[in-house]
Amino acid sequence: MAEQVASVKPLVEGEDDAELRAELLRAQQEILRLRDLLIKQDLELGAAKGRLAELDDRSARIAAAAGRIETKVPGLGRLVGTALRMLQSQRR
Amino acid sequence: MAAPRFSILTPVYETPGPVLEKMLRSVRRQSFPDWELCLVDDRSADPRIGAALERAQAAEPRIRVERRVENGGIVAASNDALAMARGEFVALLDHDDELHPDALAHVAEAIERTPEADYVYTDEDKIDLRGRHTMPFFKPDWSPERLRTQMYTCHLSVLRRSLVEEVGGFDPEFEGSQDWDLVLRVTERARAVVHVPRVLYHWRILETSAAAAAEAKPWAFEAGRRAVQAHCERIGLAAEVEQDADDPGVLHLRPRLEHEPLVSIVIPTGGQVRDVRFEPVVLVLNCVRSIVERSTYENYEIVVVVDEDGEPEVTDELRAVVGERLRVVRFEGEFDFSAKINLGAIESRGEHLLLLNDDIEVSTPEWIERMVMYSEREGVAAVGGRLVWGDARLQHVGVHFEHGLPGHMFRGFAGDYTGYMNSVLIARNCLAVTGACLMTRREVFDRLGGLTSEFPVNFNDVDYCLKAHAAGLRIVYDPDLRLFHFESSSRPARVEEWEFNRLVERWREATAVDPYGNPNLHLGVPRLTSYFAWARRRPSLPWRSRSRLR
Numbered sequence: 001m002a003e004q005v006a007s008v009k010p011l012v013e014g015e016d017d018a019e020l021r022a023e024l025l026r027a028q029q030e031i032l033r034l035r036d037l038l039i040k041q042d043l044e045l046g047a048a049k050g051r052l053a054e055l056d057d058r059s060a061r062i063a064a065a066a067g068r069i070e071t072k073v074p075g076l077g078r079l080v081g082t083a084l085r086m087l088q089s090q091r092r
Numbered sequence: 093m094a095a096p097r098f099s100i101l102t103p104v105y106e107t108p109g110p111v112l113e114k115m116l117r118s119v120r121r122q123s124f125p126d127w128e129l130c131l132v133d134d135r136s137a138d139p140r141i142g143a144a145l146e147r148a149q150a151a152e153p154r155i156r157v158e159r160r161v162e163n164g165g166i167v168a169a170s171n172d173a174l175a176m177a178r179g180e181f182v183a184l185l186d187h188d189d190e191l192h193p194d195a196l197a198h199v200a201e202a203i204e205r206t207p208e209a210d211y212v213y214t215d216e217d218k219i220d221l222r223g224r225h226t227m228p229f230f231k232p233d234w235s236p237e238r239l240r241t242q243m244y245t246c247h248l249s250v251l252r253r254s255l256v257e258e259v260g261g262f263d264p265e266f267e268g269s270q271d272w273d274l275v276l277r278v279t280e281r282a283r284a285v286v287h288v289p290r291v292l293y294h295w296r297i298l299e300t301s302a303a304a305a306a307e308a309k310p311w312a313f314e315a316g317r318r319a320v321q322a323h324c325e326r327i328g329l330a331a332e333v334e335q336d337a338d339d340p341g342v343l344h345l346r347p348r349l350e351h352e353p354l355v356s357i358v359i360p361t362g363g364q365v366r367d368v369r370f371e372p373v374v375l376v377l378n379c380v381r382s383i384v385e386r387s388t389y390e391n392y393e394i395v396v397v398v399d400e401d402g403e404p405e406v407t408d409e410l411r412a413v414v415g416e417r418l419r420v421v422r423f424e425g426e427f428d429f430s431a432k433i434n435l436g437a438i439e440s441r442g443e444h445l446l447l448l449n450d451d452i453e454v455s456t457p458e459w460i461e462r463m464v465m466y467s468e469r470e471g472v473a474a475v476g477g478r479l480v481w482g483d484a485r486l487q488h489v490g491v492h493f494e495h496g497l498p499g500h501m502f503r504g505f506a507g508d509y510t511g512y513m514n515s516v517l518i519a520r521n522c523l524a525v526t527g528a529c530l531m532t533r534r535e536v537f538d539r540l541g542g543l544t545s546e547f548p549v550n551f552n553d554v555d556y557c558l559k560a561h562a563a564g565l566r567i568v569y570d571p572d573l574r575l576f577h578f579e580s581s582s583r584p585a586r587v588e589e590w591e592f593n594r595l596v597e598r599w600r601e602a603t604a605v606d607p608y609g610n611p612n613l614h615l616g617v618p619r620l621t622s623y624f625a626w627a628r629r630r631p632s633l634p635w636r637s638r639s640r641l642r
Contacts, residue, residue, distance in 0.1 A: 046481070047508075050484075050504065
């Protein structure tokens with residue numbers, strides 16, 4: 001371990017110091033840029049997930065209502081589905 | 093002739109013939125017979141209107157008509173109709189709208205159940221240009237904070253006539269929003285306000301009516317803003333009222349505090365590290381940094397309640413960030429969120445306590461001012477705000493109850509989701525707000541016994557709010573108070589079954605029906621069947637009215 005420190009030391013303190021610092025700064029800036037990009041992407045993803053949650057909620061409500069109707073009038077859901085499909089095919 | 097129970101006030105001006113006829117018919121077919129209709133023609137140019145009104149009067153003795161000698165506008169005509177009224181209550185009906193056949197019957201029953209009711213309002217819907225019922229508005233029970241940011245009670249409004257006269261009737265200064273102004277003035281003095289959760293009023297959409305578009309009557313919205321501003325000044329609410337940039341029907345209250353009482357921000361923490369915006373941070377440091385750097389409020393202290401085995405480096409860093417405002421309290425014993433908060437409260441000196449989770453980050457500079465603005469109100473026990481996750485999705489916009497169980501409304505929805513009838517955008521009352529960010533007056537906190545250790549992990553905040561509700565106090569959600577809450581969005585908080593059971597046991601009666609919900613709403617959104625609510629008749633379904641004493 002001590003050897004490793006000794007081998008790194010000249011690099012930090014030696015003539016390449018300025019170059020190394022500049023490189024480090026560039027790397028840090030790149031990390032920040034990528035992090036900002038990641039945050040932006042995360043916000044976009046959040047917006048999409050949010051919309052999905054709204055749609056999920058809506059479809060769950062429709063499914064629940066359909067379920068209730070189906071329980072009260074068995075077969076009605078299938079009949080309505082068939083009727084809708086027939087209407088759609090006529091329109092085409 | 094004995095005075096009737098209800099006087100329906102209807103100013104008439106240039107009403108299309110068929111529409112006027114429909115309005116008259118909707119009154120004549122009321123199942124409750126004890127009414128009079130006070131019609132005031134505001135000097136309509138079309139002679140057929142006068143003739144139609146005369147015919148209606150001749151055919152029905154309960155219809156009374158007066159004609160103004162000159163056009164005076166809706167306020168003057170409404171005041172004339174009020175002067176004609178002999179009923180115990182006045183019901184406001186626009187000349188182009190319709191009443192449900194059982195409207196007055198339901199209102200009469202509600203008054204029968206709550207004799208001290210001075211103001212009764214009902215749900216409503218709209219009739220579109222093709223005559224179809226649409227856009228039902230299912231309202232909460234009496235929510236004074238909501239009325240300051242949205243004219244939600246609107247139609248049908250039935251007010252005790254003596255009180256309307258006491259406050260001076262309709263004010264011409266607020267022409268276009270004279271009803272909002274009147275309701276504000278009446279409710280400031282009302283003994284009880286009652287909501288009938290039934291669609292009993294049908295608001296007709298005409299091209300010129302405010303129901304069609306905000307652009308139709310911009311001055312009416314401005315009058316509404318001024319009416320709320322005047323109301324705030326009357327009741328001593330230190331706020332400036334502003335119109336929403338996108339929806340003129342939505343108002344925002346901006347705090348204008350005259351003094352800054354000491355606020356104690358109590359933050360329990362274990363000194364955890366978590367990724368915030370893709371970088372590991374010590375949560376409590378991130379939280380207090382945001383408070384110190386962004387808050388515009390001056391008079392606060394931060395009381396951090398740390399676990400006994402907490403890292404001393406974190407405390408040192410806290411001192412470096414906060415300085416003299418910081419008080420560190422060591423908590424000994426097993427994890428008990430309630431006990432931590434109570435300990436922090438004991439060690440604090442503020443007039444207001446602000447309970448804050450360490451995974452919160454402040455984004456609204458005037459967040460403390462906003463909370464103090466509401467927290468100072470006598471009838472308010474707790475204030476919360478709009479919390480979003482790091483990716484801006486909604487985490488908390490108030491707690492609602494469904495079958496006695498609490499839940500976060502619209503949790504996980506997009507950050508710009510406005511909610512049913514703008515419920516995310518407007519200030520309103522709810523049964524509870526999250527303890528992740530909750531302000532309460534110390535006096536109320538002490539009176540309610542703080543947070544209970546019956547709920548050491550979950551529901552202690554909900555329980556606190558329900559104790560306040562049971563004591564007749566209100567909980568406020570402020571949408572303009574926005575904070576980040578870096579709780580894990582993918583992993584819901586673990587709630588044990590016994591916690592649910594204990595909450596239901598304790599608060600079964602108060603939460604069986606959420607007064608700030610509506611029987612036609614499920615999780616804050618209309619049920620599919622509710623779109624036929626306008627067609628329901630009285631004998632078929634039992635109904636319930638709820639009152640909130642102010």
